[in-house]
Amino acid sequence: MTNLWKDLRYALRRLRKSPGFAITAILTLALGIGANVVVFSIMNALLLRPMSYPDAKQVYTLQHPQQDGIAALANSYPVYQDLRDRNTTFSALAMYRFAHIGLETRNGPQPVWGYEVSGNYFDMLGVQPYLGRLIHPEDDTAAGASAYVVLSYRCWRDRFGGDKTVVGRIIHLNKVPYTVLGVAPKGFVGTERFFWPEVFVPVMNQAQIEGYDWIHDRSEQDIFVIGRVKPGVTAAAATANLNAVAHQMAKEHPQTEDKLAFALAQPGFLGNVLGGPVKAFMFGVVLLAALVLLAVCANLGGLFAARTTDRAREMAIRIAVGAGRPRLVRQLLTEAVVLSSLGGVAGCMVAFGLLRALSNWQPATGFPIQLVVAPDKLVYLFAFVVSLTAGVLFGSVPLRQIWNTDPVHAIKSGAGPLTLGRKWSLRDLLLSFQIAICCLLVTASLVAVRGLGRTLHTNLGFDPKGVTTGMVDLQLANDSVTAAEQFQRRLAEQVSHLPGVTAVGYASAPPLSLYSTHTSVYTEDTADFSVKNQKFSTPFYKVSPGYMTAAGTRLIAGRNFAEQDNAKAPKVAIVNQTFARKLFGTDDAVGRYMKIWGDKIEIVGVVEDGKYESVSEDPTPALFLSIMQFRNEQIFLLVRSTRNTGDMAAAIRDTIRRLDPNQPISSLGSWQDALEIMLLPAHVATIALGVFGALGILLALTGIFGLASYTVSRRMKELGIRVALGASRVQVLGGALHRPMVLLAFGSVVGLVLGVLARSVLASVVYGAKTNDPAVLVGVVFTMTLVGALATWAPASRVLHLDPMRLLRQE
Amino acid sequence: MIALNNVERSYKSGAGQIWVLRRIHLDIQPGEFVTIMGPSGAGKSSLLNILAMLDDHWQGEFFFQWQAVHTLQRKQRAELARRNIGMVFQSYHLLDDLTVAENIDLPLTYKNIPAPERQAMVADILDRFRIVAKKDLFPSQLSGGQQQLVGIARAVIHNPALLLADEPTGNLHSTQAREIMELFRTLNQQGTTIVQVTHSEANAAYGTRIVELRDGWMTMDTKHPELAAASQGGRS
Structure with missing residues (x-):
């Protein structure tokens, strides 16, 4: 111990004597260790840290093994009910669905994201409330029976000022009064790692929340099923059991559940839908960070080797006066570890600052995407181990030199063997x-x-430059469908008269947003609309007559939608080139027919291909329907203008307030900014x-x-x-x-x-x-x-x- | 061959300008063997460095083989020196990582002489200096005398017109020193002009002329006693 203390003091003294070397080494190490701590912290938050509920390893998301994308995860509510009631391997199966909800606050209605959950959601997870109580099965028995809401801790803190008397208070969701049951615990952020809901409501209130009743519809596949397996049951056994139930269901409902099958995945990344890319990304980044640390060690190893050569005489004298080589090795390693520890501390200080900034960063996506990467015990342990390992790694480089030191030669020549001649040294x-x-x-x-x-620079199939966009969800204001349609038309008309506006359109969702939905496409002669008869699945958009012009989407053939394409007229559609080729084998699709949802629809136009769900996707079919024939309460307004986004956004907001002071509008800004989420990975x-x-x-x-x-x-x-x-x-x-x-x-x-x-x-x-x-x-x-x-x-x-x-x- | 007219050299220091050479006038004819003597700090090595064209910061006139060195650019001076001058150092200054043959070959590599020609020249000089057996040894494997022998071989490999030697036997014992000086005499007899710096009277005796420096002034020249007297007068 005394020797170690001596070594430490000597190491510090040597570093004080060479401040240039010490500072360079510490800064170099800080970069290498800091980079690794940041990367590890992100990996820890994403992959290693268990979800915020007890026995998280026993909880699985049910997903479909044979498909990619959202469709591979989503189920219908009746499927959930069947699985819940018939399986024998889960102690509980719950469901949740993302919902966009207008939450009334002191500042008027604010659009927030929430979960519609089954009554057993919190009980299945084993989560305990921070305040009041959570939703239980008896709160979710019938539509509208229990207008209850649970707030997330963050929502309670930020929107209700952390008021502990909030429990029992009536608040309005989409203008409907809901009673606050309680507040979820602080660390609980739902069952997705990126997507943090602010409110939880019983799913039985779905019609009230979303404006239409989908709960008994087997074709409405947009809920996620999550469950806790019984103690002692393996994932394989649970999967087999689920698939046995699925097989039975496929026989009972061949039109919607044909080939239904399940696989289990740990929750967090929409099951495992995003898990693969996230893990691959993290693997790549961890590998690069490790390479940086290796480069740092090689750098310092070289410096250490050079210093050891210069210290050969000192080493030789030490050996001559009786020091054993192991003693010298320990001395050198102590110096290295002292350096790496100081570098580790400096690296952690930088890393923790970066992590704090990252935790507070919310991409401007309109979604509650957040990642908390606060360091925990595991991160501290990692930083310690990495610092120690780095020290030992670069400190070990000159060991061979010490071992081979010839004291007689070194004392006589005053330096170690020259390694700068023709021989290539370890340092090289x-x-x-x-x-x-x-x-x-x-x-x-x-x-x-x-x-x-x-x-x-990829061709998006639309031109977002100069376009201001915003989401107006009439359902949040609880308007009727007819009133909503009238509002949308009035809004578009009034906005088109604003100074500088060159085109106005609106759509159920713009391309490259997270709101896109799919539908199955059938040929015009199809009578049996079961899954096996579908030609392909396509993203579809309900759009207004002015949409293509406002979006800057080029028409290749046929015509755009017009005012006459309303509910009374025969149904029409515009498709992109890939859609036309895929269904008809040619771009010449104008005047041809196809079927969706059992309706025969005439194709009146073909537009250029574009990007719809990812900027990196291969050419994908896309379908555009007339929003006057397929109504939608939620619209994205697209306003092309010569004015800057700030002025245009203010003018749009004023127009909406004049039309309905209580109508919330969200994500108002430039379209280019709204595309941020799709460009986020890049x-x-x-x-x-x-x-x-x-x-x-x-x-x-x-x-x-x-x-x-x-x-x-x-x-x-x-x-x-x-x-x-x-x-x-x-x-x-x-x-x-x-x-x-x-x-x-x-x-x-x-x-x-x-x-x-x-x-x-x-x-x-x-x-x-x-x-x-x-x-x-x-x-x-x-x-x-x-x-x-x-x-x-x-x-x-x-x-x-x-x-x-x-x-x-x-x- | 060499003419120095009123050559002066000084260094700037905190205390002002320090003169190391004052008003040097020196003529050296081809075939001479000149010895520069004087106490430490007299300016002997400074004078030798000027003659070797390693030093650029002097004033006065310097003619080498009728070329006005003082008007030449640094690069031209280096080229002139490379073609005509060989240098022998007190500490031999052999490169540790090169063999004897490679050390001798070194000046030739800077003259872009083709490799076969260089090999022949090296073989010839190894033979002349009777060190063929040592050609593959490294300097650390040689005695001091042998190292200096290699140093001289390296200096004369390209048949320089002028050989400059700075205390060539300073690190050698008397027997080795004698052998080296005999070699210098032979080289001189074969036509090489030699300028050596030494403290040793015995070594000076091998030369044909002695120049003495004191405090930067030329105080004696056995060939031109009157110049030394004038120089003495200049000091006072």
């Missing part, structure tokens, strides 16, 4: 490894930037990889600079001799910087090759990652050349200004 190997990692990180960041560029990937690329460049700069400076300082006398023997400055410069440049070139080539090979990993982070993109390759070569030039600038300048006379005099 470490630097080329570090440069290779840097090059890989630079490649990754350039791939991400190119990916984002492609995403931003932005996050670019930011993450950009940061790693910058870290890589920084580390390569310090690594090459360190080697070049060290090489030059150790070789100044030799270089002086060469000048005295007739070498030109350029020849001397070449001799001095030859090795760092060779290492830079070698490391860069290895890094580029690794980058090309790591395409699949990069593809998990950036959609369509192309590492063999010529622009990326040129960018990497340019960046690495620039890194080399910058890193060797100062040492090169020292060589060019060397004074052989002075150097040779120092004998």
Whole structure:
């Protein structure tokens, strides 16, 4: 213990004596450890931390194994009832559904997101209330029987000022009075990791909340089923049991439940729908963060090896006076661990600041998307282990040197064996490894930037520039369908008269929003509308006559919707080119017919293809229906104008208030901003990889600079001799910087090759990652050349200004 | 071959300007073996560095083989030195990581001489200096005398017109020193002009002319006693 204390004191003294080295090392470590702590904290919050209810591992979301997307998760309420009543392996099965609700506050109605839940939802999860009580089965027996609401902790704190007397108070949801039953516990944010509801209401009130009754409709598949398996029952047994029930149901309801099957997934990412991409993304990012730390260790390992060479005489004296080599190793490792601990503390300080900012960040998406990444015990433990490991890793680099120290030679020559000659040293190997990692990180960041560029310049099939959008949900104001339709038409008309407005339209949902829904498409001669007869499933949009012009969607053939395409007229549709090709095998679809929901519909127009659910999707069919024939209470207003978004939004808000002062409007802003959620993954990937690329460049700069400076300082006398023997400055410069440049070139080539090979990993982070993109390759070569030039600038300048006379005099 | 007219060298320090060479006038003819002597700090090595064209910061006129060195650019001076001057150092200044043969080859590599020609020249000089057996050894495997032998071989490999030697035997014992000085005499007899700096009277005796420096002034020149007297007069 005394020895350890001595080692510690000596290590601190040595660091005080070399403040430049200590600060560089601590900052380098802070970058590497900080990056890893941030990444681990995010992974912890997303994947490792259990959901906020007891025995979370026993709770599963039911999803359909054979499909992708929302449809693979959603079920109808009757299916839920059948599963709940017939299964034998779950102690309870509950359901929830996202709902957009107008919550009346002191500032008027505010649109909030909530869950409609089955009465057993909270009991199944085992959640206890923070205040009052939660919803129980007896609160969810019949439609409208129990107008109760449970508030989330955050909603209670932010919207009700943390008022503990809120329990029992009447509040209005969509203008209907609801009694506050209680407040959910602080950490409970529902059963999705990203999507945090503010209110919970019994699902039996769905017609009141959503404006239409879907609860008995087997074709309305938009609820999520979640359940807790009985103790001792395995996931496989539960799945088998569910599928047995599903098989039975398919026989009973072949039209809607044909081929029904289930798989179990841990809740959190819409079952596992988003889980795969999130896990792949995190894997890629964790790998890159680990590479950054490895580069840091290689960097410091090289520095440590160089310092150990310079300390060979000190080491030799220690051995000569009786110190064992293990003792020296311990001394060196202590120094390394002290450094890494200080670096770890600095890294954690930076990381925790970033995490706090990330926790407070809410993307402007109109959805309650949030991620709390506050560090917990696991994160602290990780930071400690990473710091310790880093210290041991880079501290171990010079161990072989110590072990091979020849005290007689070292004392006589005053330094360790020269490693700067023709032999390639471990330090060189470490630097080329570090440069290779840097090059890989630079490649990754350039791939991400190119990916984002492609995403931003892809043809969306509409032009969001200059368009102001906002969501008006007449159901939130509890208006009738007819009143809602009249309101929508009046609103569009009045907005079209606002100064600067060039086009106005509205739709049930715009493309590339999270509100899009699908329907099955059938040929015109279909009579049996079972799943097996559907041609394909397509996203559909109910749109007004002015929509295509306002959206900037190009009409390829036929016509746009017009005022005469109303409820009294034959039903018509506009489709995109992919839809036409998929159904008819040709773009020439105008005048042809198809069927949806049993209705025969004539196609009157074909529009250009676009992006509908993801900017990275392959060409997808899309269907546009006339909103006057297929009514919708919720609309997204699209207003194309020559005015700026702020002025336009204010003018739209005034118009709505004039029409109905109680009508809430949400997500009012530019369409480009509203697309943020779809671009979020690309932005996050670019930011993450950009940061790693910058870290890589920084580390390569310090690594090459360190080697070049060290090489030059150790070789100044030799270089002086060469000048005295007739070498030109350029020849001397070449001799001095030859090795760092060779290492830079070698490391860069290895890094580029690794980058090309790591395409699949990069593809998990950036959609369509192309590492063999010529622009990326040129960018990497340019960046690495620039890194080399910058890193060797100062040492090169020292060589060019060397004074052989002075150097040779120092004998 | 060499003409220095009123050459002066000084350094700036906190205390002002320190003069290390004052009004040096020196002519050296081809084939001479000049010894520069004087106490430490007299300016011997500074003068040698000017002659070697390693120093650029002096004033006065310097003609080398009728070329006005004082008018040449740094690069031109370096080229002139590379073609005509060889240098021998007190501490040998061999490169530790190069073998004997590679050390000797070094000046040739800076002259862009083709490799086969260089190999032949190195083989020839190894033979002349009778160190063929040592050609693959590293400097640390040689004695001091052997190292200096290699240093001289390296200095004369490209047949320089002028050989400059700064205390060439300063680190050697007397027997080795004698051998080196004999070698210098031979080289001089073969036509190489030599300028050496030494403290040793015995080494000076191998030369044909002695120049003495004191406090930067030329106080004696065995070839031109009158110049030394004038210089003495200039000091007072």
